Amino acid sequence: MRSSVLTGFTVLMLAGTLLVSSAAGNRAPHELARPLDGTPMKIDGWTASQGRIPGARELELLGATSYLSRNYAKDGRHLELFIAYYALQRAGESMHTPKNCLPAAGWEILDYDQAKVPFEGRTERINKFTIQNGDIKGLVLYWYQTGSRVIASEYAGKGYMMWDAITKGRTDGSIVRITVPDTPEGSKDGLDFAGSVLSEMKINYGS
Helix, strand or coil, X not given: CHHHHHHHHHHHHHHHHHHHHHHHXXXXXXXXXXXXXXXXXXXXXXXXXXXXCCCHHHHHHHCCCEEEEEEEEECCEEEEEEEEEECCCCCCCCCCCHHHXXXXXXCEEEEEEEEEEEECCEEEEEEEEEEEECCEEEEEEEEEECCCCEECCHHHXXXXXXXXXXXXXXXXXXXXXXXXXXXXHHHHHHHXXXXXXXXXXXXXXXX
8 A cells, every 4th residue: 555655656746747847848937036146235133244155066066046145143143044046947957955965065964853933924834954064063944935935845845846837837946044053042043034034035036
């Protein structure tokens, strides 16, 4: 029974992938209403500076249409913000998951969790990972965002992408990642900042 369910799910995903490829192949990329670099340099008292610039090989693997890498500071505290936007996703070119990217960069994921972030009178679920590289520990908050959705699950993200490709003729989307120290204060800073970034991303989409 379990084998039949898995087989059926695999067939469904393959069929969906073919539909996405077909739909995306006939559509033009969707540009953001406000480019990522238009995201404010000051957000809720946090002031930005240039973040780490990925190397050519990293950018090639990332495959994003555009990206934003910044460090934000406030009262001696720091956090990192990274956003990658994909104007058009095809099979094999969708957003990368930190579940794969972090270990590849030398980080061990110690704990997989989720957190709730207040947003427009409701709460949205995002991912919250505890990571470690040598003696350095941190928290990574990340989610996927489109003009109409905030998504934590990679699987749900692919499902919504298939649906939007078929019903709206678009597959654009972003992955947003915030990295903070693994402390209670760092966790609070990251979650509060995430709520603000959710709003800024909505402006970027023009929605």
